[in-house]
Amino acid sequence: MNRLTTSPLEGARLGVLGGSGLYAIEGLENIQELEIDTPFGKPSDSFRLGTLDGMEVVFLARHGRNHTFLPTEVPYRANIWAMRSLGVRWILSPSAVGSLQEQVRPLDMVVPDQFIDRTHQRPLTFFGDGAVAHVAMADPFCLTLSRLLADVGESLMPDGRQLHRSGTYLAMEGPAFSTRAESKLYRSWGCMVIGMTNHTEARLAREAEIAYASLSMVTDYDCWHGHHDSVTVEMVLANLRANAQLATKIVRETAKMVADIRPVSTAHNALEDALLTAKKHVTDKTRRKLDLFTRPYWGEFGGS
Ligand SMILES: CSC[C@H]1O[C@H](OP(=O)(O)O)[C@H](O)[C@@H]1O
Ligand SMILES: Nc1ncnc2[nH]cnc12
Numbered sequence: 001m002n003r004l005t006t007s008p009l010e011g012a013r014l015g016v017l018g019g020s021g022l023y024a025i026e027g028l029e030n031i032q033e034l035e036i037d038t039p040f041g042k043p044s045d046s047f048r049l050g051t052l053d054g055m056e057v058v059f060l061a062r063h064g065r066n067h068t069f070l071p072t073e074v075p076y077r078a079n080i081w082a083m084r085s086l087g088v089r090w091i092l093s094p095s096a097v098g099s100l101q102e103q104v105r106p107l108d109m110v111v112p113d114q115f116i117d118r119t120h121q122r123p124l125t126f127f128g129d130g131a132v133a134h135v136a137m138a139d140p141f142c143l144t145l146s147r148l149l150a151d152v153g154e155s156l157m158p159d160g161r162q163l164h165r166s167g168t169y170l171a172m173e174g175p176a177f178s179t180r181a182e183s184k185l186y187r188s189w190g191c192m193v194i195g196m197t198n199h200t201e202a203r204l205a206r207e208a209e210i211a212y213a214s215l216s217m218v219t220d221y222d223c224w225h226g227h228h229d230s231v232t233v234e235m236v237l238a239n240l241r242a243n244a245q246l247a248t249k250i251v252r253e254t255a256k257m258v259a260d261i262r263p264v265s266t267a268h269n270a271l272e273d274a275l276l277t278a279k280k281h282v283t284d285k286t287r288r289k290l291d292l293f294t295r296p297y298w299g300e301f302g303g304s
Contacts, residue, residue: 009262013049013056014255015088015210017079019095019197021240023061026248028052036085039289040077040126044069047086053252055259058086062197071174071196072121080204081126084292089268090145090258091205094215094247096240097169097193098177098222098231100186104193106239108162109250110216111150112169115140115199116191119173124203126293129286132276135206140199142211142265145258149213152253156246167192169216171199177231183224194222208293211265215250217243271297 016025028050035046048059060079063069083091097110104110127133153163170186172178174196178186186194198214205212219239223230275297279287284303287294291301 009089009264009268011087012089012262013058013087014052014258015058015060015083015086015091016251017091017093017201018059018061019093020063020067021096021237021244022094022247023065023067024048025052025057025059025251027252028057028059034086036082038078038081038085040081041075043075043078043082047082049086053256053259055255057255058083058088062201074197074200076200076204077123077126080201080208080210081292084208084210088210090142090211090213090263090265091201092145092149092213092215092251092254093198093201094217094251095195095198096219096236097195097216098220099218100170100183100191100194100222100224102225104164104167104218105162106218106220107243108164108218109153109157109243109247110164110167110193110218111141111146111153112193112198112214112216113139113141113143113146113166114168115171115202116168116186116189117171117199119171119196119200121173122200124200126204126207126290129283129289130277131282131286131290133207133271133274134276135270135274137203137206139266140202140206141213142267144263144265145211145213148257148261148263149215149250149254152257153215153250156250156253158246164192169198169214170194172196178222180223183222187224193218206267206270209268209270211263211267215247217247219243269296
């Protein structure tokens with residue numbers, strides 16, 4: 001198998017996947033709008049390319065800028081493929097989550113380090129159609145990027161509000177919120193927060209060799225808490241509005257750090273030991289679809 005010889009990070013960009021309530025990013029300059037088509041269909045919206053405090057950034061609203069995609073319907077594969085095609089090698093994902101633990105309060109932030117996946121209606125891989133790969137997911141978020149994000153976030157949290165540096169994100173299908181029995185079950189599993197989008201993105205980002213980290217903004221106590229109202233969209237949006245400026249500040253400061261450090265991640269060569277099918281057994285159609293990711297290992301695909 002060929003080994004990587006050049007740095008994959010020269011000229012690499014930072015992607016930002018804006019979640020619920022975050023449909024643009026303040027401070028992005030020299031914006032270019034790009035429509036991208038992919039072998040996995042059309043992404044959620046056009047991409048906004050620009051510079052954010054010295055870093056080249058690509059922004060996408062994951063539910064579309066008018067919030068028209070359910071969590072199940074978000075074209076995750078197209079979004080991640082397109083990000084990679086634009087040279088993105090790091091993704092920050094500011095997202096709304098409910099809290100499953102008393103000490104994790106609305107308006108706190110979490111940089112999660114684990115997932116439990118309870119989604120069941122989504123494609124979770126770019127592979128298949130005759131090409132098999134098994135990437136490592138023991139650490140599903142990039143440890144290096146998450147540490148950077150948590151350091152920056154912690155330094156910017158106002159008094160009385162906390163950034164939690166680790167925790168398990170329970171990924172549910174939605175769109176309805178959980179039942180009380182489910183919420184209590186997830187608590188008993190030790191999960192810290194609950195959301196509907198990040199796990200799917202992290203899985204695909206890993207296959208696309210993109211480092212992924214989440215800035216999970218706590219908006220509610222889901223529905224398990226005896227003394228707090230159960231989650232509603234209104235509650236989520238009100239707390240997101242209250243947190244939007246801080247989230248933007250954290251993303252901007254982290255972008256500066258990424259520009260300076262250009263952190264290397266194990267995600268950047270996740271396919272190196274993951275590809276199982278020898279390329280001679282893979283059809284041209286599948287090679288073409290996967291070429292963006294498999295090029296360093298299988299060589300550039302020259303077929304028609
Ligand atoms: C608006 S409440 C449910 C919605 O909020 C979260 O969105 P995102 O992860 O895109 O910030 C959650 O995952 C649901 O999609
Ligand atoms: N309680 C909750 N459950 C699922 N997704 C959410 N996003 C924000 N709050 C949520």
